[in-house]
Amino acid sequence: QVSQWVRNQAYPQGSVGRFMDPVYAVFPPRLTVGETIERLRELIKQAFITYGFIVDEAGRLRGVITMRDLLFAEHERTLEAVMIASPFSLDARMPLAEAMKAVLSRHYPVYPVCDGDGRLVGLVRGQVLFEEQNFEISAQPASMVGVEEERLTTPWQRCLKLRHPWLQFNLLTAFLAAAVVGVFQETLNQLVILALFLPVLAGQSGNTGCQALAVTLRGLTLGEVRPGRERALVAKEAWLGLLNGLLVGLVSAVGMYVTAASQHNPAAPWLALAILLAMVGSCVVSGISGAMIPLTLKRLGADPATASSIFLTTATDVASMGLFLGLATVLILW
């Protein structure tokens, strides 16, 4: 137990090697089934044993034997002859997240873990991997807003420290959007009604982008994004953005027209047209961004969930409000 702990410490944090339990049931290939049973009879008194592992003189994993095989094989046969040869094993240096994907379709109670030379160095329980996986997957929405390390029991001082930098960083990007609005301050001065619809536009294109982002992230989590399919995925999101933007834009245009007309604004039809076009354009940008940002982050080796939403919000805010105010300026004030 102690020596296993020492061995585990040699592996990097977050790797499979850190989570290994010691292996007790290790047997040479030439041992007979009968001899193995006799050895196991003693071993099971000391440890909970699920499988027997067969290793050669160099310590390399050669096979696995189940209790079922031992029960029904003839006692004179050698392990070599009845074992499951070249069994599935994990590499101790593998990050836990990768190991989880590797075992997803297996669901064994324990997995043998080997070093780079194929030597059996420990066991890892399936439960350990799956607990980590639940924890990881459930962290995704949290990581999108910078709080993946936080639990309910985290003291508030630490919460503040974890959450606050993310908010300040977002503020920076919000100032960017404000600056875009600022460019059109003269337009707003003449058409205050535009201000009412700025949050509507930013909100809707943000939502369209979030839908694309959520679907893409989930596809990445479940390993469904096949190489070469990225372009089709982005095209689909652009198309959906166009259609959703068109439908939502029409309703917004009606809302804008009614509001402007009730204020006796002679530019009411043009205002309605501006919001319709801006909604379509910004929803297309949002859809494309929602799919492309996580795919790009993933390709760059970053965690696609963590930073996606900041980039997405910036893109949707700047695109939607800039487009809207720009169109209104061109259509009405020029």
Next chain:
Amino acid sequence: QVSQWVRNQAYPQGSVGRFMDPVYAVFPPRLTVGETIERLRELIKQAFITYGFIVDEAGRLRGVITMRDLLFAEHERTLEAVMIASPFSLDARMPLAEAMKAVLSRHYPVYPVCDGDGRLVGLVRGQVLFEEQNFEISAQPASMVGVEEERLTTPWQRCLKLRHPWLQFNLLTAFLAAAVVGVFQETLNQLVILALFLPVLAGQSGNTGCQALAVTLRGLTLGEVRPGRERALVAKEAWLGLLNGLLVGLVSAVGMYVTAASQHNPAAPWLALAILLAMVGSCVVSGISGAMIPLTLKRLGADPATASSIFLTTATDVASMGLFLGLATVLILW
């Protein structure tokens, strides 16, 4: 196989009963270990068998026997004497989500499933439960934006149908926020600079709320919210909202002051004060809403992830922009 399928159909959609495999290794309690091994020798040729199940004359599950126990028990003993009595089992009528929670700490390869009278009616593989669980947990961010049913391969027509209602519903709530801004149109008319900071304020309080929401939802998913602790949780989020709002509000106030002063606006200090106070107030509201909305939905029996973000956005938009414009009106124009 066919009769098992018929039996499964009798259970409600999404219940454990729908996912059952047939049980082959069923034995009476008085059978000896030796007799059991002989029976199993034939059974393992037909099916993959992990455990033996011991049922009484009425078909009720009495115990489980592992291959390891059979291997090392004396052949004359009865199963009754060596089995694991009153083993863990799932109820066939249980929803899958509940079953997943029940097996979270067990991680057996298969689980016996019983009907309401404790009769063994099938087996369910752990893998099936865990696949469903990954799928469910990974659906959470998607369900927050109304796309939990969608996969990467879903055709675009269906995507549009799934996503669009959510966007239209959000538009309705965005109009509510726009109406709140509309109340202060005269204020905006006199102080166009306020329009620049509306998206900043809505964005920041939205983010504060999303952080609280993500942490609370994760706590609910991992089963960490203990009854009676809800009030403390909401209080903590209110406190964090206050602190985050204060710090973000100070930076925003500086931004507002610099912008207003550069435009020679004599109300610059008051504008800065208005955004500071509005930021603090709306971040407190957002923090409280982010924690309370999912807890309330959960208590009402609804899925806390699905609708939370719509309610949250509405609350943060109305609170942040209403507070900001109201404060500006009171502080500067009165």
